[in-house]
Amino acid sequence: MARFNVYEWLTGLGQLSLMARDAIVSLLTFRITWRDLLYQIYFIGIKSQSVVIITGAFTGMVLGAQTFFQFHKVMMDTATLAVVSVSMCDELGPVLTALMVAGRVGAAIAAEIGTMRVTEQIDALRTLATHPVDYLVVPRLLAAHIAMPLLTLEAIAIGILSCYLVGVHLLGIDAAFLWQNALKYTHDVDVVIGVIKALIFGGIIAIISCYKGMTCPMGAEGVGRATTEAVVYSSITILISNFFLTLVIGKLVGLL
């Protein structure tokens, strides 16, 4: 049983890699339908606004409040925004945005492509001399690569802004020192780290969700399973890869 599971898992990983390779080759040879790409950017980017704004705002606020409660004990109130700003840029902004997008967009992608597979629409695409990767995966992958960094930047900015507002108006921290400290400890590189992570997470969400949809087992239950697995696997991959990305990018930044 265990051997079968490992075999299945490795086969899946191989197929996913082949699909990713196909998608990259297709991207490099510009087999893109611009209309589909624009629609996907709209779907992944614009339609995720409410989710990302709420995530960014409340994460910033709660992190600010909690940091303040702890720092207040050692009279470091004005360092609150600096802590929030660095953690939003480096970790929370990209990771939480990616998790929310995985839940919303990943599920939708897997369900849509899975239903297409079950109703033979993917076979129909193939008979109409259209490569499913060109038509279904590439626009979603590229759109996720474009939308995710923008969404992440938005979440970071809103998180910092809401922390500032809570700090100044609710917790009574001095606005000038709060802002000055934040600027002093947050560097350009923190924002760059956030954007790089967002780019990678966007790719992870799109590839895993498309793969789960394309290999969806037959039947309504199959579509349900593919959808759940797309969200779960994307989320887990994001969390695990985030740790390694932090180490690798940290090392690279240290070298620069």
Place this chain on the structure above:
Amino acid sequence: MIEVRQLEKSFGTQKILNGVNLKIDSGESAVIIGRSGGGKSVLLKHLIGLLQPDAGTVLVDDENIVGMNERQLLRVREKFGMVFQGAALFDSMTVAENVGFPLARKKKKYTAAEIEKRVAAALEMVDLPGTQRKKPAELSGGMRKRVGLARAIIYEPQIILYDEPTTGLDPIVSDSIDQLIIRVRDHLKVTSVVVTHDMRSARRVGNKVFMLHNKKIYASAPPEEFFASTDPIVRQFIDGVADPKETLFDP
């Protein structure tokens, strides 16, 4: 021309096809009949490379398509049109977008006006003029199959494959689909391969009948000869008589 030699296919431990041989000449209208779950659709999907066999060869115009990768197959598939059992229309698109899809994918060749004109002509051919703006969900089963057929013929393929075109339709709609298949065959001079278990349909649209039985092609003959056969297995299938040993309940 399509030729299949010693085709074998299993799903898991279950063997579906075991040594299938058949040859369909250009311009011929072949009907593949056989029992439900007997591997007819699986065989049809091998002809266009949607499935890869475990062994054997599939020659399309003398080119072996077995072992080709997906991109190589795309070129071969330009010769084919396929009508699916459930029509397989893209449900996020309108009828016009569905039918015009193969042309729109080749943007360099066709302008929007040309596509519109050809979509209208294709819909006219399948007796569904003026349905361009409808969504597939608004259409009946028979209408969907017609739209599926319009989508398959719009780029004028040389070979059209039909997967159970009349299954699930009432006799009158089935008859109109049969007439449509004949009309497409005669007007566009295409090779047709029809998979069905509808005997009436098989008799009308085919000029060669292949019977798939026991994972192999059991019989192949022109329809007159086939339907006059005295072979007990062929006869049983034509007459639709269940084997008493296989009935679930005692009569």
